[in-house]
Amino acid sequence: MTDASPEQRTALVLASLGMLEEPVVQFSARPGRVSIVHGTSAEVVWADELGLEKTSTCQFASNLNMSPVAGDWVSVRDGNVVEVSARRTTLRRPRPRGGTMQSLAANVDVVLVVVPIDRDLNLLMLERLAVMAWDSGARPVVVLSKSDGSTDVPERIIATKDAVPGVEVLSTSTTSGHGIEELRKLLHHGVSAVMLGASGAGKTSLLNAIEGTSEATRSVSRGGEGRHATSTRRLYRLSSGGVLLDIPGIRLLDLTIGQSGFEEAFADIVTLAQSCRFGDCAHDGDEGCAVERAVDEGRLAERRLLSWRRIRADLAIRDARERDDPATRSQTGSRPRRGRRRGP
Numbered sequence: 001m002t003d004a005s006p007e008q009r010t011a012l013v014l015a016s017l018g019m020l021e022e023p024v025v026q027f028s029a030r031p032g033r034v035s036i037v038h039g040t041s042a043e044v045v046w047a048d049e050l051g052l053e054k055t056s057t058c059q060f061a062s063n064l065n066m067s068p069v070a071g072d073w074v075s076v077r078d079g080n081v082v083e084v085s086a087r088r089t090t091l092r093r094p095r096p097r098g099g100t101m102q103s104l105a106a107n108v109d110v111v112l113v114v115v116p117i118d119r120d121l122n123l124l125m126l127e128r129l130a131v132m133a134w135d136s137g138a139r140p141v142v143v144l145s146k147s148d149g150s151t152d153v154p155e156r157i158i159a160t161k162d163a164v165p166g167v168e169v170l171s172t173s174t175t176s177g178h179g180i181e182e183l184r185k186l187l188h189h190g191v192s193a194v195m196l197g198a199s200g201a202g203k204t205s206l207l208n209a210i211e212g213t214s215e216a217t218r219s220v221s222r223g224g225e226g227r228h229a230t231s232t233r234r235l236y237r238l239s240s241g242g243v244l245l246d247i248p249g250i251r252l253l254d255l256t257i258g259q260s261g262f263e264e265a266f267a268d269i270v271t272l273a274q275s276c277r278f279g280d281c282a283h284d285g286d287e288g289c290a291v292e293r294a295v296d297e298g299r300l301a302e303r304r305l306l307s308w309r310r311i312r313a314d315l316a317i318r319d320a321r322e323r324d325d326p327a328t329r330s331q332t333g334s335r336p337r338r339g340r341r342r343g344p
C-alpha cells in the first residue's frame with residue numbers, strides 16, 4: 001500500500017467505515033464518520049490529508065448545519081466537525097418528553113429489529129419496531145433472539161412473518177451460536193446496520209457473539225423488562241466488514257410511527273384499500289370497504305386490520321401534535337413514498 005495516493009487511502013478508510021461507492025456524499029473538509037456523540041463533541045473516525053485514518057474527539061463548529069448522530073458522515077477541519085452531510089436514512093423516534101423528533105442513527109442500510117423469543121412474542125412491539133424501521137428508509141430484518149429459550153422456533157418465525165409481511169426473519173442464540181454466522185453474512189463489507197429493540201432484547205450480546213468481544217450486557221429482571229445495559233449509541237466496525245450500531249433499548253412508549261413506514265408495513269392493506277369505495281376509508285364500518293370484506297372472506301387476518309387501526313390512531317395523534325409545532329416536521333425525505341396517501 002506504500003504507493004497508494006492519499007485519495008486512494010482515503011477511499012479505503014471510508015470503505016472500511018461503510019462507504020463503498022463515491023461520491024455518494026459530499027465533504028467540504030476531511031471526511032469522516034461519527035462513531036459516538038457526547039453532547040457537544042463526537043468521536044469521529046476520519047482520514048487526514050495523507051489519507052491516514054485518525055480517531056479524534058471533535059468539537060462541533062458553532063454554525064453546524066445539524067446535530068450529528070452516530071453514523072453521520074461529517075467534514076472535519078482543525079479538529080472540529082464543520083459540516084454534517086445529508087443523510088440517506090435516519091432512524092428516529094419522538095423525544096421522550098414529547099415534541100420534536102430525535103434522530104438515533106444515520107445512514108444505515110439495515111435495521112435489525114431484535115425481539116426475544118424466550119417468552120411470548122410481543123407482536124405489538126414487533127409491529128411498531130418494524131414501522132419505525134421502515135420509516136428510517138433502511139431495510140428492516142427481524143432477528144428473533146434467545147432462540148435457545150423457545151421450544152417452537154419455526155412457529156415463532158411464521159407468526160413473525162405474518163405480522164411483518166415481506167420482511168426477512170432470522171433467529172439467533174448467543175448461547176448456542178445458532179444464526180450468528182447468518183447475521184455475520186448479512187453484515188458484510190459496505191453494509192451499515194443498527195440494532196433496534198427493547199432493553200434486554202439481547203442486542204449487545206449479538207454484537208459480542210458476532211465479534212467475540214465483551215461489551216457490557218446486563219441480565220434481564222424476572223419481569224422481562226431489562227434495565228439499560230447500553231447507555232450510548234456507538235458504531236462498531238466488524239471483522240465481517242460491515243458496520244454495526246449498538247443503541248440503548250427502546251421502550252414501547254417511545255416508538256415513532258411515520259406515514260411512509262406505516263404504508264410499507266401495511267402494504268397489504270394499502271393494496272386492498274385501493275378497492276374501497278371512499279378514498280379516505282377508515283376500514284371501520286365504512287360503506288363499500290374492501291379491507292373489511294377481505295377480512296370477512298378470510299383473505300386478510302383480522303389481527304392485521306386491528307393493528308392497522310391502532311397504529312393509524314397513534315399516527316393521527318402525532319400528526320396533530322406536529323401540525324401545532326412546525327419545528328417537528330420531518331427532515332428526512334429523499335425516499336419516495338409508496339402507495340396512496342391517506343385521504344383525498
Ligand SMILES: Nc1nc2c(ncn2[C@@H]2O[C@H](COP(=O)(O)OP(=O)(O)OP(=O)(O)O)[C@@H](O)[C@H]2O)c(=O)[nH]1
Binds near residue numbers: 149173174217220248
Ligand atoms: N439464553 C439467552 N440469553 C441471552 C441471549 N442473548 C442475550 N441474552 C441475555 O439477555 C440479557 C440482556 O442482553 P443484552 O445484550 O444486555 O441486551 P440489550 O438488548 O443490549 O439491552 P440494553 O443494552 O439495555 O438495550 C443478558 O443477560 C444476556 O446474557 C441468548 O441468545 N440466549
Ligand SMILES: [Mg+2]
Binds near residue numbers: 229230
Ligand atoms: Mg445493550
Ligand SMILES: [Zn+2]
Binds near residue numbers: 276282286289
Ligand atoms: Zn376500507
